[in-house]
Amino acid sequence: MTTEAHAPPAEAHGGHEEDHIHPEPTSWFTKYVWTYDHKTIGKQYLFTAFFFALIGGMLAMLIRWQLAYPGQPVPVFGSLLQAMFFFGEDGSITPEGYNQMVTMHGTIMIFFVIIPIIVGAFGNFLIPLHVGARDVAFPFLNALSYWLFVPAGLIIFASFFVDKGAAAAGWTSYPPLSDIAAAAPGSGLGQVCWLIALFFLGFSSIVGGLNFLTTIITMRAPGMTMWRLPLVTWAQFVTSIFQALATPVLASALCLQLVDHLFNASLFLPSGLHITGADIPVGNSGGGAALMWQHIFWFYSHPAVYILILPGMGLASDLISTFSRKPIFGYKVMVVSMCGIIGLGFIVWGHHMFVSGMNPSVGMAFMVSTMLIALPSGVKVFNWLATLWGGNIRYTAPMLNALSFLSMFIIGGLSGIFMAATPVDIFIHDTYYVVAHFHYVVFGGTVFAVFGGIYFWAPKMFGRMLNERWAKIHWALTFVGFNGVFFPMHILGEGGHMRRIANPVFYDFLQPLQPINVFITWCAFLLGASQLIFLVNFFYSIFWGPKADPNPWESNTLEWTTPSPIPYYNYERIPTVYHGPYEYSTGAGNGRGDWLPQNEPGAGGGGAAAH
Amino acid sequence: MLKSARLRGLFLFAMSFLTAGAPIALAAGDAKAEETNWTSWSFMPENINFSYGQKTDYLYFVIMVIVAIMFFATEGCLLYFMWKYRRREGHKATYTHGNNTIEVAWTLAPALVLIWLALYQRDTWSQIKMDLPAEKDALVVQVYPQQFQWDFRYGGKDGKFATKDDVYTPQLFVPVSEKVVLKMTSKDVIHSFFVPYLRVKQDIVPGMLTRVWFTADRIPLWDLKKQEMVFVTAADFDTKRVGNAKDFAWKEEVLGTSGRKKLSYEAKERKAGPAKGQKVCELYFQGEVQKDVPCEQAEYVLHRVEIACAELCGLGHTTMRAMLQILPKKRYDEVMAKAERLAEEEAPPAGTAKWGKIWDKFHADYNTPMGAGH
Ligand code: HEM
Ligand SMILES: [Cu+2]
Numbered sequence A: 001m002t003t004e005a006h007a008p009p010a011e012a013h014g015g016h017e018e019d020h021i022h023p024e025p026t027s028w029f030t031k032y033v034w035t036y037d038h039k040t041i042g043k044q045y046l047f048t049a050f051f052f053a054l055i056g057g058m059l060a061m062l063i064r065w066q067l068a069y070p071g072q073p074v075p076v077f078g079s080l081l082q083a084m085f086f087f088g089e090d091g092s093i094t095p096e097g098y099n100q101m102v103t104m105h106g107t108i109m110i111f112f113v114i115i116p117i118i119v120g121a122f123g124n125f126l127i128p129l130h131v132g133a134r135d136v137a138f139p140f141l142n143a144l145s146y147w148l149f150v151p152a153g154l155i156i157f158a159s160f161f162v163d164k165g166a167a168a169a170g171w172t173s174y175p176p177l178s179d180i181a182a183a184a185p186g187s188g189l190g191q192v193c194w195l196i197a198l199f200f201l202g203f204s205s206i207v208g209g210l211n212f213l214t215t216i217i218t219m220r221a222p223g224m225t226m227w228r229l230p231l232v233t234w235a236q237f238v239t240s241i242f243q244a245l246a247t248p249v250l251a252s253a254l255c256l257q258l259v260d261h262l263f264n265a266s267l268f269l270p271s272g273l274h275i276t277g278a279d280i281p282v283g284n285s286g287g288g289a290a291l292m293w294q295h296i297f298w299f300y301s302h303p304a305v306y307i308l309i310l311p312g313m314g315l316a317s318d319l320i321s322t323f324s325r326k327p328i329f330g331y332k333v334m335v336v337s338m339c340g341i342i343g344l345g346f347i348v349w350g351h352h353m354f355v356s357g358m359n360p361s362v363g364m365a366f367m368v369s370t371m372l373i374a375l376p377s378g379v380k381v382f383n384w385l386a387t388l389w390g391g392n393i394r395y396t397a398p399m400l401n402a403l404s405f406l407s408m409f410i411i412g413g414l415s416g417i418f419m420a421a422t423p424v425d426i427f428i429h430d431t432y433y434v435v436a437h438f439h440y441v442v443f444g445g446t447v448f449a450v451f452g453g454i455y456f457w458a459p460k461m462f463g464r465m466l467n468e469r470w471a472k473i474h475w476a477l478t479f480v481g482f483n484g485v486f487f488p489m490h491i492l493g494e495g496g497h498m499r500r501i502a503n504p505v506f507y508d509f510l511q512p513l514q515p516i517n518v519f520i521t522w523c524a525f526l527l528g529a530s531q532l533i534f535l536v537n538f539f540y541s542i543f544w545g546p547k548a549d550p551n552p553w554e555s556n557t558l559e560w561t562t563p564s565p566i567p568y569y570n571y572e573r574i575p576t577v578y579h580g581p582y583e584y585s586t587g588a589g590n591g592r593g594d595w596l597p598q599n600e601p602g603a604g605g606g607g608a609a610a611h
Numbered sequence B: 001m002l003k004s005a006r007l008r009g010l011f012l013f014a015m016s017f018l019t020a021g022a023p024i025a026l027a028a029g030d031a032k033a034e035e036t037n038w039t040s041w042s043f044m045p046e047n048i049n050f051s052y053g054q055k056t057d058y059l060y061f062v063i064m065v066i067v068a069i070m071f072f073a074t075e076g077c078l079l080y081f082m083w084k085y086r087r088r089e090g091h092k093a094t095y096t097h098g099n100n101t102i103e104v105a106w107t108l109a110p111a112l113v114l115i116w117l118a119l120y121q122r123d124t125w126s127q128i129k130m131d132l133p134a135e136k137d138a139l140v141v142q143v144y145p146q147q148f149q150w151d152f153r154y155g156g157k158d159g160k161f162a163t164k165d166d167v168y169t170p171q172l173f174v175p176v177s178e179k180v181v182l183k184m185t186s187k188d189v190i191h192s193f194f195v196p197y198l199r200v201k202q203d204i205v206p207g208m209l210t211r212v213w214f215t216a217d218r219i220p221l222w223d224l225k226k227q228e229m230v231f232v233t234a235a236d237f238d239t240k241r242v243g244n245a246k247d248f249a250w251k252e253e254v255l256g257t258s259g260r261k262k263l264s265y266e267a268k269e270r271k272a273g274p275a276k277g278q279k280v281c282e283l284y285f286q287g288e289v290q291k292d293v294p295c296e297q298a299e300y301v302l303h304r305v306e307i308a309c310a311e312l313c314g315l316g317h318t319t320m321r322a323m324l325q326i327l328p329k330k331r332y333d334e335v336m337a338k339a340e341r342l343a344e345e346e347a348p349p350a351g352t353a354k355w356g357k358i359w360d361k362f363h364a365d366y367n368t369p370m371g372a373g374h
């Protein structure tokens, strides 16, 4: 076992890369715009996502204002943006504007911020580096993937300005509301933009996913077996499977709805449907099924929520191991549990539809599979905790964010169990409980992991260190603000507070909860403002921060054996890999410290397997 | 190494014991599920549906206990490890790649709990969703929402739908503690019938029949002294002096910057009355109606709970609300008798054309009574 694990395998993957290093592009255009370099493409994704995060964040602030002070003019912005459909004469938010805001907030944050950062930016930047290659398998497709994302972004951005404004039927876009122009202000051109934008994005995702899969399978450096991949790359591998298999289903759903919009196909419109004031006479619609969309949509979108979290789990695994100075506990179990998540991830979509009118027996089956999907996540949590156990933990900014990922993900996972319990979900479905749940997993989980990842890899990406002190201040304020915003939402949900309503005080039974809404709003402003610290720190430091050493965190994976910032060709010589990625505190010392880079033979404990 | 392995074993044992032990202990409390208010510690609105609302609440409570144990165990470990294993000079991390026994154990323990939970809740789910009472044994009301209003139809005297004596209402009236089955479909987009106090939520989809059932076992009253809503049983109702809601004006004052409302009832002026200027009311007391009593004698006013639309349904979604009146059987019968008389004498109110034009044409089969089950 030990000898086998140490010897580089005979058939060396990716060996052909050894001889030719492509020359660096010389023109500005091929260097920064139409570039084939996976690192630059990763940064393109990162900056584009930052831009959209600003828009999504602004929308969130407006939403919070409305919920705390319904109908009151929005200070400053209300009068600035009065011309937009969002606002009434006096600068207050209109009900249709509110619906558009929640719809676009969700759409932008999921499809234009989190997925581009977690897959586009981190996947592109890290996968070739982690497998020990000079680029991805299909650099052209990689560039194409980004340049399909850009028109998607432009279209979704433009949709704010089209006639009657952006889509307003929720990020889930349930027909018939989304399907008929007369049903909601945004369900005309705005919805068409939404569909086309997501269609582009879907293609970008599929192309990207296939590319990553091919890269990880075929381009691993000599000695880099699958069981020696860093978990963040394993996570990308698993995510790519989701992307390649589930996204086409989304594309088909989008097409169907588009056909309804453009050709009145009535695929989602049953007979007898009639919208008051619309010129669809009774009987003109018909033959379709409204529920069909929900099935197709969630068949993609449940896997999509795992697309959001899996890479985050990978990032957190790398950071927790590195800063605990310990090998990850149960490496193979970590991988197997991610595979379990894919398997189960495809058969739980119905848990979004427990009260949709779906047959209750089917609901019961989905309840069981949903209960089971909590298991792999739970096992991962135990393994992260066990990784910390016996460690020598360094509290750097990346680590603080990774630990926040862990503690917040626990809460998000546990609230999932309430909703998996069908009778309870009848009550909490479509309330703020759901909103609390997914923000704990997506913001509390993924976004903290992303911050950790950015603080961690910025030195390698830009060759400069981010300011550690401001990073910690940013982390602390974000942690406090985040919990202030989203924890009380469990209470709102428990109180029956529906999501997506523009005026909570309209309902008598929600009256007593209104102070909580006000509290949440002020925490949201704190949370929003704290992100400015990050932006200033980030943009200042990548230009003027202190120059980074090749391996500032004393980490093992291959990218840290290269100079910072990383050269165009990544590796001058394709490295040979001798052991798993987390050989910390092996006791061998090597005259260096407590780490043992993957490309260095040494007295590490062999592969990363759990023995 | 041995020492640390033992420590890990201990930690693990404690965790699996806690997680597996909890449901077993809780199942013992199951017998009492019917009697106790299981969510009084929470922010959940009071449950008034005793057919299954209690069970929903009990399940919520059971999950809360399990989840709380998991939460404190994991977050506790996290904080403890963060403190215990913080970086110290000269300290060295334990070099280990894991332990298969532990992995198996901490996979199995939560797996058992989750499977137990999945099996445990099946009964409640089937009672709610699959074992609907036969429609001949229940009050059947049809619900036909549209952007952005609720409409209800009762079978009237003959109990049959799509006949001349049908009663149409913009609010839902039900007698206390009687089984109610709602047959719902939507005229336009998807809406969702949500009554927090009944633990009922059901999407209403165009082109589809969705049914829910419940019993409303408490009568909502407005306590005029305390200015708050209370729930009373049918027996209690007869011991209280309850004013007719029509004689009182419902006030919602908008207060403060947060837009919070203050709610109250105030006696309305009525033209006829014994003494001039005196406000008089109709009072329910001890099962009798007393007319023209001074309003001060009323201690309570008949109140109602809200029906909300829980599915985003367009521009007016936020304000798509109807009221649920839960009445003592006798009062309910009076209200219905009056409505039935009106239905016979007068043409159906404006705005009810959609029932005849669309529902009865496209969904005639929804009018036939259904048996027990779903
Ligand atoms: C621990 C395992 C989990 C369980 C048992 C679980 C369960 C559920 C259930 C039952 C719902 C539907 C609730 C409802 O609409 O009534 C839901 C919603 C949701 N979950 Fe999870 N979940 C888990 C983990 C995650 C993770 C890891 C993510 C993403 C990173 C996630 C993201 C979401 C999102 C975005 C929604 C709401 C979608 C919407 O309606 O807008 N969940 N979850
Ligand atoms: Cu899901």
Ligand SMILES: [Cu+2]
Pocket (backbone or CB within 6 Å): B148, B190, B191, B192, B309, B310, B311, B312, B313, B317, B320
């Ligand atoms: Cu509605």
